[in-house]
Amino acid sequence: MPKIRSAKKKMRQTRTHTLANRARRSAIKTAVKKARQEPTAESVKAAVSALDRGAHKGLLHPNAAARKKSRLQKRLAKGAAAQ
Secondary structure, eight states, rough: OOSSHHHHHHHHHHHHEEEHHHHHHHHHHHHHHHHHSOOEEEEHHHHHHHHHHHHHHTTTTTHHHHHHHHHHHHHHHHHHOOO
């Protein structure tokens, strides 16, 4: 347990940020999972938006976001071609 006032404050901030980041990461994963299961234009658009936001905020690496977006777009194109 920290004794210095600034360290106590940093611990409180870290706890708050951790909870917020966990919720954001979960929302990204949910959007991606929904887009993978049902690759419609709307679901893929929502997932891409969530991935871009997450990459911008530092929740996931920009290259990882780009890779996931590319795979979602590929899946969407494949589904559209099959219909």
